[in-house]
Amino acid sequence: MNTPITVNGLDNLDISKFLIDFNKLALKNPKVQNLFYFSNRGLEANQVVGEFTARDIKNSISERDFDNLVLYSKLSGNESLSYFTNFNNDISPENMRDYYANNLSQLPAFYGKYYNRGGYVVADSNLDYLKIKNGLYERVAPNVYAEVQRNSRYLNYNLSKPTYDNSVDPQIQGQQSQRIRVRKMNNINDETIEFC
Amino acid sequence: MTNCEINIENGIPVVKTYPSLMQDILEYTGFNVDRALDLYGAVLTDEFQELNIQNPTLKNITSFIEQDSIDNAKKLSAQDRQNLLNISLQPTYMEDIKDRFINAFNVDGEFGIDISKIVASGLFTNSDVLEMSSKENINKLKQLYYKLNNTDEQFESITSNINVKNNLFSKLNPDEFIQNSYDFYIGSQTEQDVINKANEIGDDLILENNSLASIVLDLVKNKQSFVQYEGNLLTGTVGRKETNNTETKLVQTLDTNQDYSSLLSQIDFIRSRPINAYVEDYYLVNNFLYNLENQAADLGVDISGLATISEDSTYDEIVDYLDSLYNFLSDVNDSKIEANREDTIRSMQETIPVYAESYNNFFGISPEFKNAVSEKVNRNGVFLHLETNESQEDLFKTNSIIKVRDNIYQKITDDNTLEDLYNLLFANPSLLPNGVLTIKPTEVNRDLVYEEIDQYVSQLAANHLTETSDSEALKKMITYQLLNNI
Numbered sequence: 001m002n003t004p005i006t007v008n009g010l011d012n013l014d015i016s017k018f019l020i021d022f023n024k025l026a027l028k029n030p031k032v033q034n035l036f037y038f039s040n041r042g043l044e045a046n047q048v049v050g051e052f053t054a055r056d057i058k059n060s061i062s063e064r065d066f067d068n069l070v071l072y073s074k075l076s077g078n079e080s081l082s083y084f085t086n087f088n089n090d091i092s093p094e095n096m097r098d099y100y101a102n103n104l105s106q107l108p109a110f111y112g113k114y115y116n117r118g119g120y121v122v123a124d125s126n127l128d129y130l131k132i133k134n135g136l137y138e139r140v141a142p143n144v145y146a147e148v149q150r151n152s153r154y155l156n157y158n159l160s161k162p163t164y165d166n167s168v169d170p171q172i173q174g175q176q177s178q179r180i181r182v183r184k185m186n187n188i189n190d191e192t193i194e195f196c
Numbered sequence: 197m198t199n200c201e202i203n204i205e206n207g208i209p210v211v212k213t214y215p216s217l218m219q220d221i222l223e224y225t226g227f228n229v230d231r232a233l234d235l236y237g238a239v240l241t242d243e244f245q246e247l248n249i250q251n252p253t254l255k256n257i258t259s260f261i262e263q264d265s266i267d268n269a270k271k272l273s274a275q276d277r278q279n280l281l282n283i284s285l286q287p288t289y290m291e292d293i294k295d296r297f298i299n300a301f302n303v304d305g306e307f308g309i310d311i312s313k314i315v316a317s318g319l320f321t322n323s324d325v326l327e328m329s330s331k332e333n334i335n336k337l338k339q340l341y342y343k344l345n346n347t348d349e350q351f352e353s354i355t356s357n358i359n360v361k362n363n364l365f366s367k368l369n370p371d372e373f374i375q376n377s378y379d380f381y382i383g384s385q386t387e388q389d390v391i392n393k394a395n396e397i398g399d400d401l402i403l404e405n406n407s408l409a410s411i412v413l414d415l416v417k418n419k420q421s422f423v424q425y426e427g428n429l430l431t432g433t434v435g436r437k438e439t440n441n442t443e444t445k446l447v448q449t450l451d452t453n454q455d456y457s458s459l460l461s462q463i464d465f466i467r468s469r470p471i472n473a474y475v476e477d478y479y480l481v482n483n484f485l486y487n488l489e490n491q492a493a494d495l496g497v498d499i500s501g502l503a504t505i506s507e508d509s510t511y512d513e514i515v516d517y518l519d520s521l522y523n524f525l526s527d528v529n530d531s532k533i534e535a536n537r538e539d540t541i542r543s544m545q546e547t548i549p550v551y552a553e554s555y556n557n558f559f560g561i562s563p564e565f566k567n568a569v570s571e572k573v574n575r576n577g578v579f580l581h582l583e584t585n586e587s588q589e590d591l592f593k594t595n596s597i598i599k600v601r602d603n604i605y606q607k608i609t610d611d612n613t614l615e616d617l618y619n620l621l622f623a624n625p626s627l628l629p630n631g632v633l634t635i636k637p638t639e640v641n642r643d644l645v646y647e648e649i650d651q652y653v654s655q656l657a658a659n660h661l662t663e664t665s666d667s668e669a670l671k672k673m674i675t676y677q678l679l680n681n682i
Contacts, residue, residue: 016537020496023449027493027500037439038448040429041583046439046566047379051354052281052373059278079568079583079603099430104585105602133662134587150585154429 013071015098015157019043020070031060042155043072045080054083076155077103097148100136101156102131107131114145120164121145140164201240202233209233213240220254231308235261258306262342270499272349274287276340280351283319285359285367287429293319293351294344307341309334321361360408362401377415378569387413420572421579422604430545434582434595438563442552450548451496452532452540456525459491461523467518471511482506497525505559515559520554570604575681578607589660592673600682608676614668618649627678652680 019042026033035057037046047053058066070088073081075098100107110130114123123130123135123145130137132144137145138161146162203210208428209229211218218236225231238244238261239252249256272280284293300317303310309328314320320328327336380397384390387409394402394409424437428445438444466484474481486503493500499521506514508618527547531540541548555561568581581603584591588599596603612620621627622645625637632652637645650671657670 019448023445023498024451024494024496025494027498030486033500038445039437039439039441040426040447042448044439048371050374052285052369053371055281055354056369058276059274060280077583102585113364135662152432154427156585161380188220 013075014154015042015072015075018068019074021063022072025061029060032057040154041078042076043081043146044078045133046156049080051083054087054135058087074103075099075157077106086169096129097136097138097161098157099160100131101148101150101159104136106132106136110137119146121147138162202236202579204229206390209236212235217252217254217257221257221264224254262306271347272343272351275336276343276381277351277448279336279340281354282367284354285356285370286349298341298344301337301341307338324391338448358411360401360405360411368401373411374415376488377412378419378421381412382416382419382421382569384413405631419569420579421567421569424568426582427584430548434564439566440561440564442555442561443548445498445546446552447541449496450528450541452528452537453562456495456496456497459495459497460522460525460529462488462491463518463522467515467522474511474514493519497521501559509558517554517558524548524551568603573600573602573604573606577680580605580607587660587662589662589665589670589673592676593666593669598673598680598682600680606680606682608680610672610676612672614672616676617679618646618653619674620679621649621675622646624679627681 001160004130019038022032022036022043023038026036035045035047035049035053036043038044045053057069061082067088070084073084074096077099091168107129108131110123110125110127110132112124114121114125114130114132116122120140120189121132122129122143123137124143124144125145126139128139132145135149136150138148140162141164144164146160146164148162150156150159201212208222208227209218209436214236217239218232221232221235222229225235235257238257240429244252244257244260247256247260280293283297296317296319300314300319301307301309303313311325314325316327328337354370356370360368360370360373363366376399380399381390381393384393387406390402390409390412392405393399402412416558425434426437426443427434430443455587459562466481466488469481482503485506489499489502492498508515524547527544528540531543531547555633570581573579579600582591582597582598582605583603591597591599591605591611595607596610597607600606622637622642625633628649633645633648635641635644635648653674654667654669656674657667660670
C-alpha cells in the first residue's frame with residue numbers, strides 16, 4: 001500500500017509564479033543565472049548539481065527562495081534538479097495532485113480491485129491518489145476515483161481536482177459498498193477492457 | 197611634532213596621546229607596523245573611549261578587541277558558510293575545519309596572520325594567502341575566526357571525494373570538474389585516452405596534472421551521453437532541447453500580470469533620440485541603456501548585455517531592436533487577460549516568436565544543446581533522453597521510440613508487421629525469458645510457438661492497456677523491446 005508523502009503546513013507553491021519570480025532572481029544573481037535555464041518543462045540546471053553547487057546556491061539566495069527551489073524540484077520531478085530534493089526533507093508538496101502528475105513513477109501502481117463505471121473508477125481503496133495503467137486517479141468520493149487531466153508532455157501545475165457528478169451513473173453510489181472484484185487480464189485480443 | 201595623532205617617522209609610528217602604549221604594541225607585534233596601527237586604532241574608537249580607561253594598557257586593548265569580536269560573533273552568515281564551503285573542498289570535517297581554521301589564525305592567543313602557520317594548516321595555499329592581503333579580507337577572516345571560536349553552530353562539510361586544484365592552486369568546484377569530464381571525456385576507455393583527448397582540446401588542468409586522468413576515467417566509465425529532446429509548448433512538436441531558447445524562456449517566465457508602462461516610456465525615450473545623440477552623447481546613451489537593463493531585470497525582462505553589445509552595433513541595429521522590444525512589451529500590456537496567464541501567453545503565440553527572433557539576432561544567440569549523461573546502454577542503437585509523462589504507447593505510436601529505462605528511449609524504425617516481429621522472436625528464442633516457450637521452436641510447431649509468444653507479449657502489453665489502447669501497437673512495442681533486449 002502506498003503512503004502519500006507527509007504534508008506540512010507550507011503554503012502550496014504556485015509553480016507559474018515561482019518560475020516568473022525565479023527568473024527575476026536569476027537576472028539579479030549571476031551565480032543563479034549561470035546555473036539554471038528554462039526549458040519547456042520549466043526550470044532546469046545546465047550542469048551537474050552535487051553537494052557543493054547546491055550549497056553554493058543555498059548560500060547565495062534567501063532561505064525562502066531556496067525552500068521554494070527545493071519544493072519546486074520535488075514537484076517538477078526534473079532530473080537535473082534532483083539533488084536539491086535532498087535538502088529540507090520536511091518540505092513536502094502540499095499539492096499532491098501536481099506532484100504525482102509530474103512524478104507518476106513515485107506512485108506505486110494500484111493492484112487492488114477496481115472497475116470502471118460511468119467514466120469513473122470504483123476501487124477498493126481509501127488512498128487519495130491511485131496510479132492505474134499510467135493514469136493518475138484522484139478520489140472524488142468514497143471508493144470513487146476520477147482521472148486527473150494532466151499534460152503528459154510538459155510540466156503540470158495548478159491542476160484542477162476532477163469533478164464528480166454522481167447523477168451521471170447512479171449505480172456508482174449503490175455499488176460502492178459492494179464487494180469490488182476485477183478479473184485479471186491475461187491477454188488482449190481486442191481493444192476493449194473487460195471488467196466484472 | 198605635528199598635531200596629527202599618528203606620524204610615521206623612519207618607518208616607525210609615533211603617536212601623540214599614548215606614546216608608551218604604542219611602544220608596547222610595537223614590541224608585542226614584533227614591530228609589524230600595520231598590525232600595530234590596527235591595535236592602536238582600537239584605543240581611539242568611541243567604544244573604547246566610553247570605557248573611560250585613563251592609561252590603557254596592551255592587555256586592555258587585546259581584551260577590548262576580543263570582546264568586540266565576540267559581541268559580533270552571533271551566528272554564521274550565508275557568506276561565512278560560503279567561505280567555509282570553499283575551504284571545505286579539502287577532504288575534511290567541520291570540527292576539523294573549525295580547529296584547523298582557528299589554529300591557522302591563532303597568534304599568541306588571538307587572531308593574527310602568520311603566513312607559515314596558515315599554509316601549514318593545509319586549508320590555504322600560498323595563492324590563498326596572497327588574496328588575504330587586503331584589509332577587507334583580513335577583517336572577514338577575523339570575524340569568522342571569532343565566530344568559530346564562540347559558536348556551537350554546526351556546518352555540514354561536503355562529502356565530495358574529488359579534490360582538484362588548478363594550476364594557480366585554487367580549489368575547483370567538484371561538480372564543475374564532473375561536468376567538464378562528462379562534456380569532454382565520455383567514451384574514454386583508458387587513462388591514455390583521457391590524456392590524448394586533453395591534448396586535443398588543450399585541457400591544461402589534465403595536461404599539467406596527469407594523475408587526474410584516473411579520476412576522470414572513473415567518472416566517465418560506464419557513462420553515456422544522450423541527446424536531449426523536449427516538446428515545444430507553443431508548437432507541440434518534439435525537438436532537441438536547447439539551453440538558451442528565447443521563446444521557451446519567455447513562455448515560462450514572462451510576467452503578464454505587471455505593468456510595463458514605465459519601462460515602455462524609457463524605451464520610447466531612448467529609441468527616439470536622433471542619431472547624433474548616439475554619436476555625440478555616447479556615454480550618456482550607454483549609461484541610459486545600462487540603466488534600462490537593470491529596470492528590465494526588475495520586471496523579469498532579460499536584456500542583459502544591451503549596453504555592452506550596443507557599443508559594437510550600428511544606430512539602426514540598436515533602434516530596430518528597441519523597436520521590437522517596445523512592440524513586444526506593448527503587446528504584453530495589451531494582451532493581459534485577467535488572472536489567466538496561460539490564455540495571455542496563448543494569445544501571444546505569434547508575437548513571442550517574432551520578438552525572440554529579433555532578440556536572438558541582436559544578441560547573437562544561437563541554439564546551445566546540452567546532452568544528458570546517464571548509465572551506459574550496453575548495446576548499439578540510437579538512444580535519446582526525454583523527460584515526459586506520456587504513455588509508452590503514445591511515444592511509440594507518434595515517435596517510434598521505445599522505453600529503455602527512466603528518461604532513456606531508443607529510436608527504432610517501425611517498418612515491420614507484428615507477424616514479422618514474431619518471426620524474429622521465433623528465430624531468436626533466447627530473447628524470451630526461460631519458461632515462456634514450452635514447445636521447441638521448430639517449423640513444425642511454428643503456429644503453436646506463435647501462440648505462446650503472443651500470449652506472453654499480450655500479458656506484458658496488458659500492463660500498458662487503457663480504454664483507448666491500440667492493442668496491435670502495444671504488442672509491437674513490447675516485441676520491439678524484447679528484440680532489443682530491454
